[in-house]
Amino acid sequence: MSTPDRLIESTRELLWERGYVGTSPRAIQQRAGAGQGSMYHHFSGKPDLALAAITRTAEEMRAGVEEILGGPGTAVERVSAYLRREREVLRGCPIGRLTQDPDVMADPALRRPVEETFAWLRDRLAEVLAEGRDLGELDAGLDPGATAATIVAVLQGGYVLARAAGTPEPFHQAVEGVLALLSHP
Amino acid sequence: MSTPDRLIESTRELLWERGYVGTSPRAIQQRAGAGQGSMYHHFSGKPDLALAAITRTAEEMRAGVEEILGGPGTAVERVSAYLRREREVLRGCPIGRLTQDPDVMADPALRRPVEETFAWLRDRLAEVLAEGRDLGELDAGLDPGATAATIVAVLQGGYVLARAAGTPEPFHQAVEGVLALLSHP
DNA sequence: GTCTATAGTGTGATAGAC
DNA sequence: GTCTATCACACTATAGAC
Known part of the structure; x- marks a missing residue:
């Protein structure tokens, strides 16, 4: 793995674990096994590295x-x-x-991939739900857009509940709860 | 308002806006109009102030x-x-x-009010849902615990979607989506 | 490309005067 | 109780040698 790649991977992990504010260039360098000079040679600074990391994570997702x-x-x-x-x-x-990182949301370049990923995800889910509704698999009165928002929110909120509880259980409860509501009628 | 109260209120606002990692004692003092000596006289440090702030917010909620x-x-x-x-x-x-702040979740004292608030909220909602089910207002097969988790998750996830989109709309969509699923059958 | 040195600023906290 | 002074350290970045 090349040095730029290792730097991007380190940044991805640290952004995930500690967020943008909580991630220092120094920590990125140490995890990547790269020196300061090396990092600033390949990237213009913390925002540049974060953009590369966020973009890659969004694409994978x-x-x-x-x-x-x-x-x-x-x-x-x-x-x-x-x-x-x-x-x-x-x-x-x-x-x-x-989304909870004010410095990310304040920078249009960093914010864009976050915004686009969730917009795409909601649209894609809405398409599938509309298909299910049109084929009679789901209630005819179901609103695909609203239901898609609900489903994505259940996942995002499920993570919050799980972290608050210190166990994955409420995440799975929330998921099964919404699936029961969706499939039952 | 007393100096300790102003310090707690400043901390509450900053924790909300910037999180624990992103909030410095200096910023707290400035917003409260208090000096450093004053802050360290009333509180032992940042964690102590944060505990007071989080506790108050949890009680209000x-x-x-x-x-x-x-x-x-x-x-x-x-x-x-x-x-x-x-x-x-x-x-x-x-x-x-x-919940997204690793330093909060790593400190048992700071974590406890977060954990307890969500546990209480899910339990309280589950009670209400069980009541509705038992009175025939909701589907007899509804699982109160799972549905309560779903509802809280929709709110928490709705915030995430709204911040990602830069508008409150997806939050309201998610809420109406889950209400439609809940009331429809 | 990578290194070390250095800079300027902020953080979190303590000391001691008033 | 509140103030100013000070501390050791971390952050983000630049400079210039190699």
Whole structure:
């Protein structure tokens, strides 16, 4: 792995664990096994590195979601598979957590990938839900856009509950709760 | 307002806006109009002040919730009122955001009020939902615990979506989405 | 490309005068 | 109780040698 790649990977991990404010260039360098000069040679500074890290994380997340939502199965099956997919629940969502970082949200360049990822995710889920509704798999009165927002919110909020509780259990409860509401009627 | 009170209020605001890592004693003092000596006279340091601030916020939140959930109306009416209550959506949840702060979660004293607040909230909502189910207002097969987790997660995740989008709209969509699922069958 | 040296600022806290 | 002075350290970045 090249030095720039190692720096980006270090930044990704630290942004996930400690957020943007809590991540220092020094910590990034140490984790990557790179010196200061090296880091500032490849990147203009902390924001530049963070942009590379966030962009890469957003791309990976999108690909992972599309693998499930664009795969085989009925609409409800695909949504269920997405909700029940294995996750490192207590680590939280690497994109969602950036949302709480004022310095990220204040920088348009850093904010864009966060905004776009969630917009895409909601749209993609809404498409699948609309498909399920049109095929009679879901209630005819179901609002795909609102329900998609609910589902994404359950995941993001599930992470919050799990971290508060110190266990993944409330995350899984929240997921099963919304699936029961979705499938039951 | 006394100096200790002003310091606590400053800390509450800054924890909400910038989180624990992003909040410096200096910023707290400046916002409170207090000097360093004054701050360290009344509090032993940043963690001590944060504990006072978090405790106060948790107490207020609990009282606000109980006012609605313990008020008049059917179970669904009270849950709807709680979900639709006016909120400063883009500011996020002052307790939920602490969940993303590794230094808060690493300190058992700071973590406890966060953990207890969410545990209480889920239990309280589950009670109301069980009541609604037992009175035939909600589906007989509804799981109160899981559904309560779902509802709290929708709120917490709604904040995340709203901040990502830069507008409160997805928060309201998520809320209406879950209410539709809850009331429809 | 990578290194070390250095700078300027902020952090979190203590000391001791008033 | 509140003030100013001071501390040791970390942060983010630049300079210039190698």
